[in-house]
Amino acid sequence: MSIFFATAFVAASKAFSFRSSRTSSSRLYFSVSKVSAPPRYSEKDVQLMKNILYRVRAVNQMPEEVRSRLIEFHIDGVCVGKVDPFIAQLVCSADTVFTKNQDNILTLTADAGTTFASRTQAVARVMEKLRDDGIVQGWRNEDYPVSTGFYDETYFVIERAAAAFLGILEYGVHINGLVRSDDGSQPRMWIGRRSPTKSKYPGMLDHIVAGGQPAGLSLMENVVKECVEEAGIPEHLTLAGVRPAGAISYETYSTKHKAVSRVVLFNYDLYLPADFVPKPVDGEVDEFFLWTIDQVLESMDPNYPDPIKPNCYSVIIDYLLREGHISPEVPGYLDVLKELRSGDCR
Incomplete structure (x- = not known):
């Protein structure tokens, strides 16, 4: 009886091996077919990724x-x-x-x-x-x-x-001001316009709230303070709707000033009620606009006539990546990820 089962087992093993070999070959052929399938992105997607890389690299200027x-x-x-x-x-x-x-x-x-x-x-x-x-x-x-x-x-x-x-590490907090849509579609984003009297980037578009991280304040204390001062956002709305969302880093050399900016920005997403409208308080911002995500993406074109402040783009792009608005199928995706944290992040 044991010889019979042993013989049967060997025969079955050979048959299985033969079928397995055929199956493996067909699977290999199928995998090659999948790899050679048409790309899952359009020329428009490729151009958008080029625009995004352009915006991220605008602050990564350290030859x-x-x-x-x-x-x-x-x-x-x-x-x-x-x-x-x-x-x-x-x-x-x-x-x-x-x-x-x-x-x-x-x-x-x-x-x-x-x-x-x-x-x-x-x-x-x-x-x-x-x-x-x-x-x-x-x-x-x-x-x-x-x-x-x-x-x-x-x-x-x-x-x-x-x-x-002196090229020291500088820190800041940047807030993506967001409003959820009632129909479940893409959220909208609040964009501010800097005062024309600002010493840097006067009149440019900006985040709803952003600021340097001064000595003596915690990150959240600074977020709450800046929200009140720059956009009139009450503390209770900030604490109810804000969440930390990572950080970016970059290094920029100013040929004109011989200055070395080594920057780490802590990113926050702040979801605000649909009926809340931010208002300028301390004179650093002139006005606010509520943009769709499509408008934000459109503004990344290098030829866009009214662009957002350079380092704000990096924070916004980080948000778009996290929320899946930018597809990893498109070439350049990993380059964007690398550029977003190319500085000394510590």
Whole structure:
């Protein structure tokens, strides 16, 4: 009996092996057929992806030849900034606060002291001189922390307008203001127009709310504050409708100012009631518009006559990716993802 079953098992195994081989071949053929199928996107999709890449790369402006010649700025032996050689020479000659060591690293001298307060005062003295000389412009009287990362020790604080001259990490909060549609279709997005008196990007379109992350405030405290100040959004509406949605990072070099912007933006999605209309409060925004997602996508065309502020596009594009408004089938999708976090995100 055992010999019979053994013989039957061998025969069955050969038959199964033969059928399995045929099945595998047909599956392989089917897979090749699927790969050679027509692409699941249109020429319009391809052009949109090119537009999106154009917008994201507009803030990622750090040529390798520039990066390679930047001088590191160190505090207590750790790097907190990256400085153009021209600016390094300026700050060294402006006072006795900065110096370059034998390794060509920018540091603070003994005159700056070793405490938070003494360093803050010493660096402020230098930056005020550069402001008076017309080099640092758009002074805001707003302090930015100087550290090796968002969650790390703050060595001193520096005027926001001067931060990029020492190439320190700068942080901000950007809010996508959204309104859900009653019919379940795509949400709409609130867009603001910056005041014509703003020192940077006057009159350009912007987020409903956005702001730098100053020293002394938590991220959510800053979100609530900016929502009240810029768009008149009551605290209870902000807390009820907002949720953190990740972060983006980028690096930009200004040839004109020899400044190095190393930026991390914390993104938030804020869903507002359909009957709520934001209003300008502090004079930073002139007016607000409620756009469809299609209008937002249309504005990404490089030739669009009234574009949104460059770094806002990156935050908006991150939202569009998360919500599936941009298809991963289209070539360039992964390039966009890489560009959105190309900076030093820490």
